[in-house]
Amino acid sequence: MSDEPATEPVISEPVISLRGVRAELGSRTVLRGIDLSVHRGEVVALLGANGSGKSTAIRSVIGQVPVSDGAIEIFGTPRARFSDWKRVGYVPQRTTAAGGVPATVTEVVASGRLSRARFGILRKADHEAVRRALALVGMADRAKDSVNALSGGQHQRVLIARALACEPELLIMDEPMAGVDLASQEVLAETLRKQVGEGTTVLLVLHELGPLEPLIDRAVVLRDGCVLHDGPPPKAVGQHALPGHDHVHPHAAPGAEPVRTGLLS
Amino acid sequence: MELLNYAFMQRALLAAVLVGITAPAIGIYLVQRRQALMGDGIGHVAMTGVGLGFLLSWSPVWMATLVSVLGAVLMELIRWYGRTRGDIALAMLFYGGMAGGVMFINLAPTGSNANLTSYLFGSLSTVSQSDVTAICLLAAFVVLVTIGLRRQLFAVSQDEEFARVTGLPVRALNLLTAVTAAVTVTVAMRVVGLLLVSALMVVPVAAAQQLSRSFAATFAVAVAIGVTVTLSGTVTSYYQDVPPGATIVLLTIAAFLLLTALAAPLARRRARVLEHAGGDPAECVIPETGKETGRATVPAGRASRNGTEGIGA
Ligand SMILES: Nc1ncnc2c1ncn2[C@@H]1O[C@H](COP(=O)(O)OP(=O)(O)OP(=O)(O)O)[C@@H](O)[C@H]1O
Numbered sequence: 001m002s003d004e005p006a007t008e009p010v011i012s013e014p015v016i017s018l019r020g021v022r023a024e025l026g027s028r029t030v031l032r033g034i035d036l037s038v039h040r041g042e043v044v045a046l047l048g049a050n051g052s053g054k055s056t057a058i059r060s061v062i063g064q065v066p067v068s069d070g071a072i073e074i075f076g077t078p079r080a081r082f083s084d085w086k087r088v089g090y091v092p093q094r095t096t097a098a099g100g101v102p103a104t105v106t107e108v109v110a111s112g113r114l115s116r117a118r119f120g121i122l123r124k125a126d127h128e129a130v131r132r133a134l135a136l137v138g139m140a141d142r143a144k145d146s147v148n149a150l151s152g153g154q155h156q157r158v159l160i161a162r163a164l165a166c167e168p169e170l171l172i173m174d175e176p177m178a179g180v181d182l183a184s185q186e187v188l189a190e191t192l193r194k195q196v197g198e199g200t201t202v203l204l205v206l207h208e209l210g211p212l213e214p215l216i217d218r219a220v221v222l223r224d225g226c227v228l229h230d231g232p233p234p235k236a237v238g239q240h241a242l243p244g245h246d247h248v249h250p251h252a253a254p255g256a257e258p259v260r261t262g263l264l265s
Numbered sequence: 266m267e268l269l270n271y272a273f274m275q276r277a278l279l280a281a282v283l284v285g286i287t288a289p290a291i292g293i294y295l296v297q298r299r300q301a302l303m304g305d306g307i308g309h310v311a312m313t314g315v316g317l318g319f320l321l322s323w324s325p326v327w328m329a330t331l332v333s334v335l336g337a338v339l340m341e342l343i344r345w346y347g348r349t350r351g352d353i354a355l356a357m358l359f360y361g362g363m364a365g366g367v368m369f370i371n372l373a374p375t376g377s378n379a380n381l382t383s384y385l386f387g388s389l390s391t392v393s394q395s396d397v398t399a400i401c402l403l404a405a406f407v408v409l410v411t412i413g414l415r416r417q418l419f420a421v422s423q424d425e426e427f428a429r430v431t432g433l434p435v436r437a438l439n440l441l442t443a444v445t446a447a448v449t450v451t452v453a454m455r456v457v458g459l460l461l462v463s464a465l466m467v468v469p470v471a472a473a474q475q476l477s478r479s480f481a482a483t484f485a486v487a488v489a490i491g492v493t494v495t496l497s498g499t500v501t502s503y504y505q506d507v508p509p510g511a512t513i514v515l516l517t518i519a520a521f522l523l524l525t526a527l528a529a530p531l532a533r534r535r536a537r538v539l540e541h542a543g544g545d546p547a548e549c550v551i552p553e554t555g556k557e558t559g560r561a562t563v564p565a566g567r568a569s570r571n572g573t574e575g576i577g578a
């Protein structure tokens with residue numbers, strides 16, 4: 001499968017490309033032939049119900065989940081040979097990520113800078129970048145606090161700062177907005193807008209588009225390990241959460257309702 | 266200090282300081298990755314090394330190093346490939362290691378269970394000159410790894426998946442952690458003993474955590490506690506004629522209890538300071554969104570409804 005020729009000519013080289021990717025977890029087939037490409041400068045949202053394989057798809061891209069069939073390329077390099085990780089920032093789906101030992105917000109975010117630091121030695125510029133990343137997510141004043149003492153949403157913002165610390169060209173985020181309050185979502189959306197304005201490519205898993213909606217160029221919807229939809233973001237999903245949206249009709253437009261249930265069920 | 270006049274005590278004290286530094290230094294990464302009992306497992310496996318050393322008339326310290334490094338690598342491989350059966354395989358490795366040690370030492374012409382006891386629980390008088398040389402070399406390795414690679418080991422222990430995306434050689438670092446833990450076990454073996462090593466890796470870290478908020482501070486405080494208890498334990502053991510390993514471990518637990526008792530009032534004071542400093546600025550923004558009245562409140566309600574639909578599907 002890996003030497004399969006590209007089926008269609010593309011304008012720009014895809015930053016992420018998955019072709020016919022299958023993956024098993026345990027004895028379960030979780031991905032059944034996923035095709036997905038993200039081009040330079042694009043913001044692509046990965047949608048789907050719980051258990052549809054969104055996280056697995058993303059984790060196959062970063063090499064955390066072994067792929068049984070198909071091909072994955074990052075920046076045009078087959079994943080197995082890709083080593084230029086300083087170009088990639090990653091936000092994992094939030095777990096109870098605090099380790100068994102206390103660590104400060106700065107210490108955690110600094111580990112995101114390691115891909116740019118040779119031999120793990122952080123120089124002045126690196127510490128500067130860590131501070132910038134913390135300021136971007138509005139956590140600069142908590143820099144010296146222990147991550148164990150943060151709320152879920154604050155923790156999530158720290159994980160985003162950790163991904164931003166290496167000043168990546170490609171951001172891969174798994175439900176970055178989970179548990180983040182609306183005000184902070186706006187802050188993060190603004191941060192992301194700036195990043196995208198500077199040419200960053202983004203692939204992110206979302207359950208609601210929320211304040212990010214205007215940024216998203218394309219949505220890919222998964223269901224049961226297959227791609228169900230690949231195209232413009234489903235308008236109805238995020239519309240209500242958008243502050244600029246006018247609530248003229250108490251009920252959504254007639255055409256929108258079926259789209260929403262179709263995509264998210 | 267008349268006890269410094271004895272060469273055996275000089276050696277024992279030197280070994281004790283090195284144990285006090287190295288055991289918490291690697292232990293902190295084990296605690297961070299929630300493998301606090303790994304040191305205990307390696308200690309069991311190392312017994313086979315001691316037994317083999319006697320059987321082959323080879324230095325038990327070097328032989329224990331060799332066997333426990335092999336055992337640690339095996340444990341790491343079991344963790345990768347073992348999946349569901351992993352814990353059973355580990356149990357067999359641990360108890361096989363212990364049984365092997367007892368068997369080999371009884372087969373050895375010069376060995377007896379009495380020899381083994383000094384390795385299990387530690388002993389001051391038996392630390393030989395060649396042991397000290399070995400301990401110094403091994404401790405130097407442990408210090409180099411745990412301090413020189415602290416950022417990498419921290420990242421891998423904190424979040425393995427993320428560490429992979431920063432391009433760190435995660436498997437190599439995991440192996441290195443396991444090997445370093447194995448080396449530390451043999452550093453500590455002569456003074457603290459194989460069965461008590463793990464306590465010195467874990468308890469000083471747990472004690473330090475009671476006070477600290479950062480990883481760096483936890484590391485420093487844990488090592489300080491480690492050195493304090495190993496030194497005072499060794500001295501106590503000399504004057505009171507009690508076994509050093511047990512003394513050191515009991516002192517470590519006492520340090521833990523003391524710091525835990527101190528931690529509560531300290532945390533209260535810290536909380537008071539924080540209250541004065543004010544909360545999260547993002548939370549203070551709420552009134553601002555509120556001023557867009559109708560707009561902000563209605564979408565919030567809708568948003569949560571959409572969320573439920575997504576989950577229910
Ligand atoms: N470690 C695992 N072992 C076996 N099966 C797994 C494992 N992790 C996930 N799965 C299964 O794979 C499927 C896809 O999981 P995945 O985490 O990719 O879903 P998701 O789309 O990210 O869901 P969510 O919205 O809840 O994050 C699920 O049905 C799940 O049961």
Ligand SMILES: [Mg+2]
Pocket residue numbers: 054055056093174
């Ligand atoms: Mg997920």
